[in-house]
Amino acid sequence: MRILLVEDDLPLAQALQQSLRHEGFLVNHVNTGEDALTSLTMPDHDMVILDLGLPDMDGLLVLKKLRAKKQTTPVIVLTARDTIEQRVQGLDFGADDYLIKPFDINELLARLRVIERRLGTADSAIISIALVKLDTTAHKVFIEDKELSCSKKEYMVLKVLMENAGRIQSREQIESRLYDWGEEVMSNAVEVHIHNLRKKLPEKFIQTVRGVGYTINKA
Structure with missing residues (x-):
């Protein structure tokens, strides 16, 4: 499964890439919203991990633009915004899941596997x-x-x-x-x-x- 990681925190992005690749995922990384939207114009990715605090635009705007183009690629949002209202907004904009920073990598992996099974033909691990x-x-x-x-x-x-x-x-x-x-x-x-x-x-x-x-x- 190929993942697009949209994260401008380079140390975090590198750590996530290493962990995800170790688990057998393919990971491509960009650090801006514009690069994310450009990358997603082609059907090369099965899933997106999207940080909301991007340098050029809010991650929610990236998500909104993605869904406005009728793209259904699953998106897991990463954010330090932990209010209920902000989480509801992200889900309403089309996020498939929401993970609050700081998070445990094992929780992210578990959520990725759930979406992976949903996309595939298997209904279990x-x-x-x-x-x-x-x-x-x-x-x-x-x-x-x-x-x-x-x-x-x-x-x-x-x-x-x-x-x-x-x-x-x-x-x-x-x-x-x-x-x-x-x-x-x-x-x-x-x-x-x-x-x-x-x-x-x-x-x-x-x-x-x-x-x-x-x-x-x-x-």
Whole structure:
């Protein structure tokens, strides 16, 4: 899942990026409202973490403009504004969740996972298809309850495919879930990860749709 982090406090932004990437999220960072709105003109992000105290405009105005464009990207608001009225205003403007600073990173991660499950096909942190079970909280893969050794990228590829079971995912769609802005991508990276996964997973678990992409059939 790709997140746009809109935060002008650089130390906080760096700490959040590190924590989120450690948990398997892709994070792109901007520090102004204008940059946020520009970044969100393209459907590159699944979720936004939005600070309200931005240097060029109030974060609520960013949120209002985003929703005025009929963009439904989920937004978690971060703010030091802790009155009920201010929280209600943020929710009325279209925020999906609200987190008061200072906050515990584990609470933010839990709220992100709730929204992630809402966006995906899974209704819990565990996705099970045939003999394969993927734990999105622990970031582990199991076959008949035996843990499978996977690299971080292999796990992310499998997660994309299992969350979208029954739907074909193109190489470009998978790549968009694997790499941050500016990160170098090998031309055959997805194919390599798929090849490695197939050696570990049940036969024909990941299927190739020639000329289109990859898919996993629903159980």
